[in-house]
Amino acid sequence: MLVPHRTFSSPEYRYGFQGQEKDDEVKGNGNSLNYKYRMHDPRVGRFFAVDPLIKEYPHYTPYSFSGNKVIAHREIEGMEDLSIHVANPATPNRPGNATITITMAHKVVTQGAGELHNRTSISPSNYTAAYDTGDTTLYSTNLPSQTQSANFLSGKQEKWARKAVNSRKPRTRKKYNRKLAKAGISSFYEVNVDYSYTISSIPNTTLNDAVNWTSNNVSGRGIIFNPETTLRSSVGRTNYNLNRSIYSSIFTVNNMGLSLSNNEGAVGLSSGMLGGSHPSLNYNFVAGNPSFFGAGSTYSFSLNPTKVLIHEVGHNNAAVNLHGSGGYEYNQNGTQSNTNPKPSRQNTKDIINDSTNRKSL
Secondary structure (H helix, E strand, O other), rough: OOOOOOOOOOOOOOOHHOOOOOOOOHHHOOEEOOOOOOOOEEEOOOOOOOOOOHOOOOOOOOOOOOHHHHOOOOOOOOOEEEEEEEEOEOOOOOOEEEEEEEEEEEEOOOOOOOOOOOOOOHHHHHHHHHHHOOEEEEEEEOOOOOOOOOOOOOHHHHHHHHHHHHHOOOOHHHHHHHHHOOOOOOOOEEEEEEEEEEOOOOOOOOOOHHHHHOOOOOOOOOEEEEOOOOOHHHHHHHHHHHOOOHHHHHHHHHHHHHHOOOOOEEEEEOOOOOOOHHHHHOOOEEEOHHHHHHOOOOOOOOHHHHHHHHHHHHOOOOOHHHHHHHHOOOOOOHHHHHOOOOOHHHHHHHHHHOHHHOOOO
């Protein structure tokens, strides 16, 4: 909760904790937050309506915030925290049910060195909506883990699994369970995948602010900044020592951002949601092109800024780190599209099964 008489509020900025919209006229400054699905009172850490997914999570009180794990997790629009939820385990002739939430939050540098200019043309809501189109249902003989990828069904077997789960007729469900069993699939999961991707462009956010925020959860957070020649000299020694590895990576990839040509709007500077094996790519960074996002520049790129970031963040989720180097990293489809980037079903399978990304499960 806010400390009484020791807070600042501006009518020009109406958002509060976790970037949710404040509803100050209800209970006073900062005491009521309007999450997408219900209202939250930070003074008691509780919602005042039941979770819409109450039937899927009977082990939680329907009023809790982030499953009462407020240090390790964040609340996703009043609905889910960050984990794989298994509603029913898979057994022979009885499909299991689970939910996987893919979460990534990016913070835009809005003040000082690394400030992203022309950011008013970025639409956080359109960005989130594009990733939400990736919400889908997949079928797998197992659930992914840090050591094992999911064996997703496809083609004919996926159609059989869908009918075995969703048919209203018991005889039909039994029929398709038999078909799967003959194909060697005795049990499987229906996996509901939920994308929760956000961009926060809060005024007065410095590079130091963004780095400190990212350091608390490097697997689910990233930074969007404008590369500058003075970036290294702008960071004080104290700040550098607090997060030495993150700043070292930023200074390394900053040079990559400075080398962008006029046919590139930005560059994704990671390899998987947790980074890659290269020391400079261990964090989820996006560098804007100074030609479009630099001070005094006018944005005139083929893709609008929101789609540029969807594309580059999608690139960051991939397995390798250089355009055209193979894998699912840059195939011009799904989030890597140069016209209408958004997650495809194959993107989703690849993101979940990437060995680097699964470190965060």
